[in-house]
Amino acid sequence: MTAKTHNTIDHVVRSLLCTGCGACAGICRYNAITIRENCRGLLTPVINSKLCIGCGFCFRVCPGQGFDFPAVTKQLFGGYPAHPEIGNFLSIHSGYAVKNEIRKQCQSGGIVSAVLIHALENRIIDGAVVSRWNREDPLNTEVFIARNKDEILSASGSKYSPVPTAQIIGTLKNTPGRFAFVGVSCQVHAIRNAHQMMPELSQKIVFIIGLFCQGTMSHKYLHYALAKAGICAQDVQRFAYRAKEWRGWPGDIRIVGKSGNIEHMPSSDRMCAKPYFTPWRCNLCIDKLNEFADFSVGDCRNPLQYGSKSLKEVNFKGHPGISDIIVRTKAGEGVIKMCLDAGVIELKDSSWQDLLVSAQPSRKKLEFTYFAALARILHIGVPSFNIRYIPKNKILNKKLTRYSSITIVILFHYWLIEIISGTTMYVFAIKSIPIKILAWLNRVREKGLASKNCGPEELIVCRDDEDDIC
Ligand SMILES: Cc1cc2nc3c(=O)[nH]c(=O)nc-3n(C[C@H](O)[C@H](O)[C@H](O)COP(=O)(O)OP(=O)(O)OC[C@H]3O[C@@H](n4cnc5c(N)ncnc54)[C@H](O)[C@@H]3O)c2cc1C
Ligand code: SF4
Ligand code: SF4
Ligand code: SF4
Known part of the structure; x- marks a missing residue:
């Protein structure tokens, strides 16, 4: 045991860079980490x-301290982001599960659950790593390996709560079989890091489904929602963020009481x-569209x-x-094509322009600039991605580099939220x-951070070590 290693993983937490993905606890061979x-x-x-x-494994797998975008991009795809x-x-599509009972129960069009059920039933995988509300403790989540249709469907729907999905690598190490993994971007970064460290894991995880992610919420939100609804935590039988x-879609919070x-x-x-x-930490995340998954899925808002x-x-x-x-x-293309050919999912071809309208991914990439600047001023952590994005649009670029007083007030207001x-x-x-x-404060925030203008803007990508390509 060395103090340095402790400092390193503790440092991620102390620097407010921990995403709560659980990978460090999963990879530790000495069961020294509890989440x-x-x-x-x-x-x-x-x-x-x-x-x-x-041994330092926990720090090496950790996506909270950063993720080497250029290196993993090169390894997975052979070069810079297309x-x-x-x-x-x-390819890019919009679509849904053909079976209406699946589509209605799931979060967006039910693609994740429909694909997993088909892959399980056709023995492409032996299990899928998914996350559901805990049956005994309905306001907490559990990560598990689903082995049949009912178990896949028990995990349908998004949980905007902390879920240590990547902790499952500890179980997968010792479980024979082939698996799919479902997670938000930081969890997928952890799995890609773990693949580097444990090549046998990349043989076991045959495909990764990435969920788009603009940000999650703390457990305190559940208590806020319950307080608003006038229900005690002990009286909750079932909770859903988007039923x-x-x-209909996009779905509303639904709380079913014990009575x-x-x-x-x-x-x-x-x-x-x-x-x-x-x-x-979600303010310092640049990967809304889960760029390192085999295929990524989100709500269609076009x-x-x-x-x-x-x-x-x-x-x-x-x-x-x-x-x-x-x-x-x-790998992603193979699974999607198989489900399409089997008539399990229905797809329409879409374009990158359509996707930009629907998902607005540049917002997160650009807002990172603001939050990283504030983090540096406050001497707290900034994750390292070895990549930066700047807008082609000169007016927007100016806005990002010249801080108006409203932007500064908004940024410090975020920091105040963090403190209290x-x-x-x-x-x-x-x-x-x-x-x-x-609602009014949200509108002011959007204006001040220029995020409203950061929709389908074209970005320029810069590697941190190659400033000259910007
Ligand atoms: C925290 C979070 C933030 C998101 N933010 C956006 C967004 O900003 N924009 C957008 O378009 N889409 C976002 N999504 C994705 C979207 O909500 C749907 O999950 C996605 O479109 C898949 O829909 P589906 O009907 O195919 O999923 P379903 O068939 O309902 O399956 C959902 C799957 O998600 C998994 N899951 C649920 N919650 C979590 C979690 N917290 N961590 C890991 N896995 C989980 C379950 O295991 C399940 O397998 C977010 C999802 C999450 C979990
Ligand atoms: S992986 Fe476990 S044993 Fe290794 S440094 Fe981290 S906590 Fe310690
Ligand atoms: S591996 Fe995940 S849970 Fe562990 S410190 Fe890093 S971000 Fe946090
Ligand atoms: S915004 Fe990024 S860091 Fe936050 S939960 Fe989503 S993927 Fe993880």
Whole structure:
């Protein structure tokens, strides 16, 4: 055991760079790491110094401290991203699961669950790593290997809560078979890091499904939602962030009480409160579209796919949802084609322009510039990706490099959220702010961070060690 190793992994946590992915606990051969919830409602590792031998594996697998975009891009795809905003891809589609009962129960168009069920039933995989609400403890999640259709469907739907999905590498090491893995970008980065360290793992994980991710939320959000709905945590039987029963896609918070009572909270209310519960590390994440998955999936928000010019004009009542799909690798292409040929999923070809309208990936890549600058001023951590993005649009570029006073106030306001989110009265304080005020604050924030203008902008990609290509 060396103090340096402790400092290294502890440093990730102390620098607020931990994403709570769980990979460090999964890779440690000495069971020296436990993942625990901290005062901010986030999952972080705790090291038992008596068991640790200082091998450094936990730090090497950690995606929180950064991820080498150029190196892994080269290794997986052979070169620079074909598209700076989307990453490397072979094709782009919109689509959904053909079986309506799957599509309705799942988050977007049900592509993830439909593909996993087909791959399991056709023995392409022996199991799939998925995440569901814990049956005994319905406000906590559990990561497990699903072996049949019912288990896959028990994990359907997005959990905007801390989920240590990559911890499963500890179990996979000792479990024979071939598996699929489903995770958000930071979890997929952890799996790609683990592939480098344990080549046998890349033989076991035959394909990775990446979920788009703009940010998750702390466990404190659940308590906020329950307080808003007037339900005690002990009385909850089932919780869903985006259930489609009430008003169709995109789905609303649905809380089922133990006595059978059902409460709904509109998705717009969830979005208003989201910034107050989003971990600081998510502000420093540049990979919304899960660029290192075999294929990535998200909600389709392109109004044209719903037959309209604006999402506001679409009547979603009863709509089961549509997914965006980015096929990135040959492995991903093989699985998607197999499901398409079998009639399990329905796909329409889409273009990168359509995807930019739908997913707006540049927003995260550009906002990183702001948050990294603030982190440097405050002497806290900045993850290293060895890559930067700058907008081609000169006006936007100027906005990003010249900080207006409103931008500075907004950035410090994010930092204030981070500081006070660990206090016991935090949930109560946010709950007492009317939704209208939260919505107004969100609009001010968007304006100040120029993120509204960061939609389908073309970006230039720069490697940190090759400034001259910018
Ligand atoms: C934290 C988070 C943030 C997201 N942000 C965006 C976004 O900004 N824009 C967008 O377009 N899409 C986002 N998504 C993806 C979107 O919500 C859907 O998950 C995706 O479109 C797949 O839909 P589906 O119907 O195919 O999935 P389903 O068939 O319902 O399957 C969902 C799968 O997701 C897995 N899963 C659920 N929660 C988690 C989690 N927290 N960590 C790891 N795996 C999980 C489950 O294991 C399940 O297999 C996000 C998802 C998550 C979990
Ligand atoms: S340094 Fe090695 S033994 Fe110690 S916690 Fe990390 S992985 Fe485990
Ligand atoms: S491996 Fe994951 S859980 Fe562990 S310190 Fe890094 S980001 Fe946090
Ligand atoms: S925004 Fe990035 S860091 Fe945050 S949960 Fe999503 S993938 Fe992980």
